[in-house]
Amino acid sequence: MRSRWFHKPTIHTAHSEHEKRAGWLELFYDLIFVASFIQLGNALSDYVSIERFVGFVALFTPLWVIWTGFTHFANRFDVDDFMHRLMVFLQMFSVGAMVVTVPQALAGNHQPFAFACSAALLLVALFYLRTHTHQTDARDSTRHWFRIYLVAASIWFVSGFVPKPAAYFGWFLGVAAVITAPLGSRSRALAERYPIDFEHLSERYGLLTLIVLGESFVKVLAALTQHAELGYIIPSCFGLLLICSMWWIYFDDVAGSHLRKSPLAYPLWLYGHLPLQFGMIAVGVALKKVTYFDMWEIGEAKYRWLLCGSLAITFFAAALIDSVSERKHAELSDHLRVNVRLFSGFVILLLAAAGGAMPAIWFLTMVAAVGIIQVAFDMMMAPMEEHQLATPATTLAELAKQDKPQNTHSRIPDVAQAVRRGTPSNYRxxxxxxxxxxxxxxxxxxxxxxxxxxxxxxxxxxxxxxxxxxxxxxxxxxxxxxxxxxxxxxxxxxxxxxxxxxxxxxxxxxxxxxxxxxxxxxxxxxxxxxxPRASVIFSKPILLTRYDGKPVLMLRAGNARGNELMDATITLSMLRDEFTEEDIHVRRVHDLKLVRNHTPFFSLTWQVIHMIDEESPLYGMEWEEIPNQVVVFMATIMGHDGTYGQTNYARHTYQPEDLRCNQRFVDVLSNLEDGRIMVDYEKFHQTVPLETEKSKEEA
Missing domain, CATH: 1.10.287.70 (Helix Hairpins)
Structure with missing residues (x-):
């Protein structure tokens, strides 16, 4: 039991035993940033211009740095006592002061915002100082980050007493002191010694992105509630569709990816979220503006460029994150998703220029189409749900040890439908x-x-x-x-x-x-x-029967197209679960020798027969036990197709439940009146009980 008034912070790394999830305090802490994003978005919405957009980015960046500083501290250390909560609330008040002073900062009065930002950064430094004081683990890390945030807070505090534009240069230095810190050799060495819990960090940045997208969604709905008419509903639908596309891009791709093993992978992943998130906020502002477009008139240029420019920034940032991450369980290479994001950003910028020559409805349709293409590509790249591949229900070795006939169907694999997990990107x-x-x-x-x-x-x-x-x-x-x-x-x-x-x-x-x-x-x-497509039909059942008084395994093949399949060869194999002397599970392939495995000309049917003699892997096995011991039978035909002029292949897999005992195939060959041969494929898979001499005598 820990005291709620005070307890020592404990270090948490990626190697810690317990899984770290976002806590209630962290979620409550995020709420203040909802207000800051709304305030920044409103400030940009009031007056859209290049200067105001630059100011929007300049004010968003320190807010993002403060949020990132607290999030990284919470990722590295576990603490939740009275003192910690009090310090978090104080920082929330400091961020609230930043939010309140945003309009003054945009109007040119930089002092209130600078002092509020300095206080918020100082509190991040105090988080590390308190941890450094109360526990001995990772003191080199706490000392390092305390100094970085203390320097940043001091620069911001001094900038409040410096006139413009020198004050803005101080802001740049204060932000740069924190943003460039992960690139330093000291920070990278500490990151290797105390690795971050990337799963927790990815969850935290995902939650912040969700807040950003929600704020954009609210802006579009707020505009729609003021003018619920058809002329405003159509662009609003395009806007909501774009927001859903951005959600899909992030949470179905970026959020589920894993970092590559590269020194710069984590810093680039981290820095990529900065333009990604302010780009999403700006998209929400732009969508609110385009809601008021006349659908059959050309949209105003500054709002077109705000929408397309913000979307392009979002796509380029997603491409940056994708370039240092790897999406597992995907069928296509990771390079393709990076190229698709970059190409989409380029197209969006061109549409901003082209929008001055088309009605707004066509402009918005094309912009929304780019978002839909992103979703379609994502479905192409990863059609399987990742959570279904997380933990296989039963291993093949466990299935092989099951000796129950009712389980034979579940343990028979279809090789063509095999799911490949964890394939390296270059081999996809x-x-x-x-x-x-x-x-x-x-x-x-x-x-x-x-x-x-x-x-x-x-x-x-x-x-x-x-x-x-x-x-x-x-x-x-x-x-x-x-x-x-x-x-x-x-x-x-x-x-x-x-x-x-x-x-x-x-x-x-x-x-x-x-x-x-x-x-x-x-x-x-x-x-x-x-x-070339194979025209070979294999019989659905495979027979365990007698032929010339000897036990055989038999199947039937037919050339359904009737074209020339020259120099055809057939092989029949058996896959069986076995265990070595060390109790290691293996699946061995046994070739089954055929009475005739080659024919110079295959155009009708082929009776494929394997004699079960002393040389057969099936020799000595009871017929009733074969379905429980054999995993699968595999038949393969290869021949030269005279129509295509290429080698043609056909294969078929027989599962144990396809076995039929003491049956024979119904004859499918007959002669027509004009002398031609007819192959009746309606009876191709039919079998009848085998009539032996013994059964005739009993009759």
Missing amino acids: SDLYVYFMQGSWTSLLLTAVTVFLLLNVIFASLYLLVPGSIENAAGKSFADAFFFSVQTMSTVGYGTLNPGNLYGNIVATVEAGVSLLCIALITGLMFAKASR
Whole structure:
């Protein structure tokens, strides 16, 4: 039992036995930052300009640094007594003072904000000082961080007595003293000695991001409640869709990723959250403004640029975090998600310029489409839920020791559907493999999306310089888009032409991109369409029966297409659970020798027979026990397909429940009146009881 009035702080690291979760005090502490974000957002909303946006970032950064300082202290140490709570409340009051003085700081009165920030930073230093005084563990770490925050607090305090613009330079130095600290050799050495609990830290930054997104959501809904009309509902829906897309990007990708083993991985992950979170706040401000757009008129430029610029900052920050983290259980390489974020940020910036030549509804549709593409890519990259892969229910070795017939179905693996966990990023599938293995629908939808997106990009590029397209109707996005389509498809009707040097340069680049894209998509579609597909049918049951009076394992194969499958070879194998003398579970593959495993010409059916003699792995096993001892039977046919001119493969897996004893296959070959042979595939899988001499005598 610990005293609630006072107890010594204890160090917590990634190697600590107990799992650390966000506490109630930390969640309560976050509430003051909700007020600060709302205040900063309102200050930016009142007057949107480049100068005000710079001021918004400059005031957000020290708030973020203070929150980060407290969060890192709470991550490193466990303490929750009266003194600690009192110090946390005092810091909350200091942050509240910063929030109250934001309008004064933006108006030019920097002293109140500087003194409040100095007090908040000083309290972070006192957290470390108190810990350094009351416990002996990790004193080198507490001493180091106490000095850093004390220096930062002192710089901010002195800046309150210095006139502008020297005071702002002091603010920069005060923030830089904390932000650059993790890059120092001393900080990195201490981080290796006392590793942070990254799971707790990731949870804390996720909660802060959730607060930021919630604040943006509230701004859009607040604007909608004031004007609940159809003209305002449509842009509000686009805004809410964008916020949901940002939530998806962060919590389905960034929040669930793991840091790479690199010296700069953690600092870049940490610094990436700063632009990510102020970008999200600015997006919320912009969405509130675009809610008032007339859907059929061109939106105001400063609000378009605020929306697109903030979104681009968010995407670029997500790309920075993705570049130093690894998403496990994903099917595609991590490099792809970084490139998608960067490319999306570039497209969003182009849409800000192109938005001056199109109605607001089309502008918002395209911006929202970029967010939807992010979600679609995320579903492509990781279609499996991670929590389902966290702990396998039963290992194969445990299943192998089960000797119950009712469990045989659950322990039979389908190799084609195997889930690969923890695959290194460099060995995952690329887009070529993904589309070759995927459906035609996914390939065609991707091709259409890329086609439209490229034309939107080049149309936006043409609009950057007036007069780039000759005979176009002013700054018409529609004319620019259709001119891009004509250029990319090499149609060129002759009405629209490049109007200046810049237009010719963009058209030249587009023609080159068009040639590359057409070559890639043509090659991919041709490879997918011309890929040989097996026409071999395997019988659903596999028989344990007698043939010429001898026990055999039998199956049937047929060439359903009836084309030429030359020099065909078949193999039959058995997979069985076994244990070594050291009680190590292994799954051994045993080849089953066939009566005939090769045929020069396979166009009808093939009776595949394995004799169960002294050389057979099945010899001596009771037929009733085989389903409990054999994991799976695997049949594979390989031959040269005369239609495709390529080697063709076909395989089939027989589970133990597919075994039938003392049965024979129904004959499927017959002669027609004109002399041709007919193969009746309706009876291909049918079997009947085997009539032996003994059964005939009994009859």
